[in-house]
Amino acid sequence: MNNLILEVNDVAISFGGVRAVNGATLNVAVDSVTSVIGPNGAGKTTLFNLISGAIKPDSGTILFEGMEIQNLLPHKIADRGIIRTFQGAKVIKRLSVLENLMLGGQDNPGDSLLNFFNPKARNAYEARTRDRAMELLQQIGIERFAHEYAGILSGGQRKLLDLARALMANPIMLLLDEPFAGVNPTLVEKLLEVLQDLRTKHHLTFLLIEHDLETVMNISDRVIVMAEGRVIADGAPNSIYQNQAVIDAYLGTRKATS
Amino acid sequence: MNAIMQPGFWIFILTMSGIYGIFGLGLQVQYGVGGILNFGHVGMMALSSYTMAILVISHGINFWIAAATGVGVAALGGAFLGLTTLRLRGDYFAIVSIAFSEIVRYVIFNSDNITGGAQGSLAIPAIGEGYPSYTNAWDSIMNHMRDFLQPIFGDIVNREFVMALTIWSTLAVLLLIVSRIERTSWARVLRATREDDEVPAALGKNVFRFRLQAVIIGSILGGIAGIYWALESTLLSADDFLTIVTFYGWMILILGGATKVKGLPFAAIFFGFLYGGTRFFTFWPFSMVDSAQRAYIRIMIIGVVLIILMMKRPQGIFGKRQEMVLE
Ligand SMILES: Nc1ncnc2c1ncn2[C@@H]1O[C@H](COP(=O)(O)OP(=O)(O)O)[C@@H](O)[C@H]1O
Numbered sequence: 001m002n003n004l005i006l007e008v009n010d011v012a013i014s015f016g017g018v019r020a021v022n023g024a025t026l027n028v029a030v031d032s033v034t035s036v037i038g039p040n041g042a043g044k045t046t047l048f049n050l051i052s053g054a055i056k057p058d059s060g061t062i063l064f065e066g067m068e069i070q071n072l073l074p075h076k077i078a079d080r081g082i083i084r085t086f087q088g089a090k091v092i093k094r095l096s097v098l099e100n101l102m103l104g105g106q107d108n109p110g111d112s113l114l115n116f117f118n119p120k121a122r123n124a125y126e127a128r129t130r131d132r133a134m135e136l137l138q139q140i141g142i143e144r145f146a147h148e149y150a151g152i153l154s155g156g157q158r159k160l161l162d163l164a165r166a167l168m169a170n171p172i173m174l175l176l177d178e179p180f181a182g183v184n185p186t187l188v189e190k191l192l193e194v195l196q197d198l199r200t201k202h203h204l205t206f207l208l209i210e211h212d213l214e215t216v217m218n219i220s221d222r223v224i225v226m227a228e229g230r231v232i233a234d235g236a237p238n239s240i241y242q243n244q245a246v247i248d249a250y251l252g253t254r255k256a257t258s
Numbered sequence: 259m260n261a262i263m264q265p266g267f268w269i270f271i272l273t274m275s276g277i278y279g280i281f282g283l284g285l286q287v288q289y290g291v292g293g294i295l296n297f298g299h300v301g302m303m304a305l306s307s308y309t310m311a312i313l314v315i316s317h318g319i320n321f322w323i324a325a326a327t328g329v330g331v332a333a334l335g336g337a338f339l340g341l342t343t344l345r346l347r348g349d350y351f352a353i354v355s356i357a358f359s360e361i362v363r364y365v366i367f368n369s370d371n372i373t374g375g376a377q378g379s380l381a382i383p384a385i386g387e388g389y390p391s392y393t394n395a396w397d398s399i400m401n402h403m404r405d406f407l408q409p410i411f412g413d414i415v416n417r418e419f420v421m422a423l424t425i426w427s428t429l430a431v432l433l434l435i436v437s438r439i440e441r442t443s444w445a446r447v448l449r450a451t452r453e454d455d456e457v458p459a460a461l462g463k464n465v466f467r468f469r470l471q472a473v474i475i476g477s478i479l480g481g482i483a484g485i486y487w488a489l490e491s492t493l494l495s496a497d498d499f500l501t502i503v504t505f506y507g508w509m510i511l512i513l514g515g516a517t518k519v520k521g522l523p524f525a526a527i528f529f530g531f532l533y534g535g536t537r538f539f540t541f542w543p544f545s546m547v548d549s550a551q552r553a554y555i556r557i558m559i560i561g562v563v564l565i566i567l568m569m570k571r572p573q574g575i576f577g578k579r580q581e582m583v584l585e
């Protein structure tokens with residue numbers, strides 16, 4: 001048996017004339033932290049949209065735990081355990097912070113109208129989910145906003161909420177789209193601890209898009225570099241630094257812009 | 259002016275506000291919780307009332323079974339509308355829903371042999387020598403209730419009084435059920451879909467299912483309102499189900515505060531007053547126009563009230579402003 005949890009094979013999608021992802025192939029090992037880096041417009045977010053089912057590929061296959069998922073609807077993919085966050089963070093502004101988190105609860109009997117007549121099961125689940133949500137809110141330090149509308153949160157706080165909500169959904173694999181951008185450094189430290197803790201306790205697999213190279217090098221088992229819709233390098237963090245294609249496509253542009 | 263002094267006037271207003279309150283409650287589930295713009299809600303009223311009337315008059319079916327079937331057909335109408343159109347963007351749903359209710363009305367108007375066509379329920383073919391009425395069973399229930407209540411509450415209790423009481427009891431029960439439903443996690447997911455499809459879907463929620471269920475629940479409520487409408491008016495005509503009726507429901511919804519049910523009964527009474535009261539606007543300046551034109555004044559007043567509300571209090575009289583305007 002292989003230990004790959006996710007296999008993306010030659011996947012492509014274009015929008016009009018733009019080939020956002022253009023034959024990308026990559027895979028992710030169970031229990032690993034894999035980072036995707038690459039310049040803006042490289043197709044990283046589009047790759048996440050493809051894996052999570054938000055958009056369907058023109059061609060190629062995506063396998064999760066050995067099964068094809070590229071034709072499944074997003075909620076079916078989430079049911080299998082792939083949970084994503086959104087670049088720039090998405091919160092439901094007119095639900096409270098706590099309700100946003102509770103939205104992440106899986107197999108909630110209260111989600112079925114038939115269980116309207118089974119308040120016992122509903123209430124028991126709600127109580128458990130609420131406790132779990134409050135615990136997470138404390139961990140990320142925004143419990144004082146629990147009963148406020150999420151729409152009043154700052155950008156950084158929304159990111160935390162988006163991440164915590166994903167954790168509420170009992171993921172097997174987490175797709176995090178720039179989770180640390182715009183979050184203050186001490187909090188990033190703390191988040192990394194939370195994630196590390198989850199990883200050892202629950203055997204979570206992480207695929208994350210991150211711009212800060214230092215963070216990437218510190219936390220990743222593996223780094224995938226994308227440019228112009230393709231994977232141009234893939235390997236251990238330190239090997240990526242020495243890769244000429246990466247220096248040209250990514251590190252080079254970074255130098256040029258800075 | 260005299261009419262306003264009569265208890266009958268107020269009972270009429272209560273009856274109308276109760277029926278439209280139930281009708282508006284359907285929109286509350288769909289729009290207030292689910293953000294679904296249904297402008298064809300009156301179609302469900304038409305489906306349930308005509309189904310009930312036809313089953314009773316043409317097929318001699320027991321009133322209760324006929325009424326339940328009518329509500330069931332309204333639910334099916336909602337399911338059909340939802341299954342065909344809910345996957346489209348919200349504004350498309352709004353447009354198609356208007357078309358849906360207009361098609362229902364045209365079909366009723368043009369199916370002479372089944373619905374009585376332009377002549378209304380009086381021309382529904384009756385079985386045997388029967389007179390085309392669908393209210394017999396209901397009338398006898400109302401009369402029994404009247405005979406039971408009259409000794410207790412006195413002469414104010416007549417058929418209309420009992421009708422108003424029944425309708426408001428129904429509204430109270432439905433308000434209770436709906437407010438309970440809106441405290442479940444089902445409603446929480448539906449509230450999330452009001453703002454965004456991607457987030458709930460990424461958390462494993464089948465957004466389409468939640469929306470479809472909301473439309474069906476709303477249609478059942480619209481169907482119940484249709485049955486009461488039929489019983490109150492005793493005659494049905496395709497003209498009872500013009501698109502303007504849908505907007506009566508919208509007015510109640512917006513007036514009461516779309517996101518919560520608690521303002522709805524008060525808004526319904528306010529609407530009932532406008533609806534029933536304007537026909538007694540026989541004094542100056544309304545005396546300058548004839549009665550047919552006065553009917554339009556009612557619609558104009560309702561329109562003006564809606565516009566003022568949208569500008570000054572988008573959250574309605576009782577709603578929470580933040581839940582309407584937060585970006
Ligand atoms: N829904 C879309 N419609 C049209 N173009 C898109 C869409 N999504 C992404 N793109 C384009 O695809 C390319 C890759 O975008 P994206 O995946 O967001 O890049 P990254 O996340 O690596 O910065 C960009 O040129 C972007 O404009």
Ligand SMILES: [Mg+2]
Binds near residue numbers: 044045046
């Ligand atoms: Mg991106």
